Amino acid sequence: MGSGELNFRMTKTLAHPQTRILVQAAAAVCEEKKGEDTRVLELDPVDSGLADFFLVTSAANDRQAIAIADEIELRLKRKFGARPNSVEGRRQGEWILLDYVDFVVHVFLAERRAFYDIERLRKSARPLTPAEFEAELLKAALAAKTRAVRGKAAPKTKAATKAAPKPARKAAKKSAKKAVKKAAKKVAKKAAKKTAKKTASGSKPTAAKKKPAKAKSAKKKPAR
Numbered sequence: 001m002g003s004g005e006l007n008f009r010m011t012k013t014l015a016h017p018q019t020r021i022l023v024q025a026a027a028a029v030c031e032e033k034k035g036e037d038t039r040v041l042e043l044d045p046v047d048s049g050l051a052d053f054f055l056v057t058s059a060a061n062d063r064q065a066i067a068i069a070d071e072i073e074l075r076l077k078r079k080f081g082a083r084p085n086s087v088e089g090r091r092q093g094e095w096i097l098l099d100y101v102d103f104v105v106h107v108f109l110a111e112r113r114a115f116y117d118i119e120r121l122r123k124s125a126r127p128l129t130p131a132e133f134e135a136e137l138l139k140a141a142l143a144a145k146t147r148a149v150r151g152k153a154a155p156k157t158k159a160a161t162k163a164a165p166k167p168a169r170k171a172a173k174k175s176a177k178k179a180v181k182k183a184a185k186k187v188a189k190k191a192a193k194k195t196a197k198k199t200a201s202g203s204k205p206t207a208a209k210k211k212p213a214k215a216k217s218a219k220k221k222p223a224r
Helices: 016-032 062-080 110-116 130-163 165-223
Strands: 036-042 053-059 086-088 095-099 103-109 126-128
Touching: 016 036, 016 053, 016 062, 016 103, 016 130, 036 130, 053 062, 053 110, 062 095, 062 103, 095 110, 103 110, 126 130
Parallel strands: 053 103
Antiparallel strands: 036 053, 036 126, 086 095, 095 103
């Protein structure tokens, strides 16, 4: 194997999204090599001990069947470092089986596929065309990205909410101090006005009382 190539065998611990990517790549090979009536069978969870997916395609002759199987094996090995756990039927070319554990590729001659009718045997499986399977894969990828973005955004919003009260508290303290100062000034002004009124009202009566005293003294003088 090359130095940069990932060397692994498919196991049940492989992530399900990665399995879907490999199935999609194998289905693309079937389409490119003119495989007929290519279908992805998503197996029922009851059959999960067998595999997650069956990829089924038909070939017009044994040469085409071998060419499809060889290209699937080569591309998955080069692009993903994935190797089949076992390969059966390559010599005859009537029914070639590539077992990747999490999914199994079946390349049939058309008459052999009709004879074995693997789709009928797996009635509980959900059949998908390569285009439908790719569309579901894209939806799953978009959903995963959305979850990842939301997961990153959540800590930021929490940190922002924690940091936000500090400036708010400072602003509240400043506004409270200003309000107290204004209230104190108003009270001081009112008190000053009251004291000014009191002093003014207290000084006027004394002046009025003194005037009659002068008048008495003026009256006394002519009496002499």
